[in-house]
Amino acid sequence: MSTDSTRPTGRRDQRRPRVVPPQRSRRQPHRPPRPHQWFAERLLAVLSGQRPVHWMLGHTIGDAYDQLAELAPSAPLGAARGSRPVLRHCRGAQPATGVVEAFASITAGDRVQAMAFRLEQGADHRWRCAAVELGGERLTTGRPGPR
Numbered sequence: 001m002s003t004d005s006t007r008p009t010g011r012r013d014q015r016r017p018r019v020v021p022p023q024r025s026r027r028q029p030h031r032p033p034r035p036h037q038w039f040a041e042r043l044l045a046v047l048s049g050q051r052p053v054h055w056m057l058g059h060t061i062g063d064a065y066d067q068l069a070e071l072a073p074s075a076p077l078g079a080a081r082g083s084r085p086v087l088r089h090c091r092g093a094q095p096a097t098g099v100v101e102a103f104a105s106i107t108a109g110d111r112v113q114a115m116a117f118r119l120e121q122g123a124d125h126r127w128r129c130a131a132v133e134l135g136g137e138r139l140t141t142g143r144p145g146p147r
Contacts, residue, residue, distance in 0.1 A: 036092035049075035
């Protein structure tokens, strides 16, 4: 009988099971969202009525807060027939240093709406929303609507 407690009884060779090192994950490291993507989510939450407009107080400059205060009460990006609005696409362009002009498309039920906004980077390196515009029309199936 064997006195080695790690070897099975009757085994006489000294080989041990090979230890395989754990494989590294092939996933990309988590990248934080870009400023325009982060702002698009925040603006969607305010303009759909999920968050109050004062939630954007420290994140706006100039007339942007006034624009949001006018738009938010009517919840223009609100749910349609019980479906929650979702950010479909968000793209941004940088026409100058410290400026991002972005657009996003939002869906809620059979509606698709467009949202455009401008971000400006302050001396403290924080991005703030400087302007917001909304537009869009209802998707129709079958015949096209009036133009």
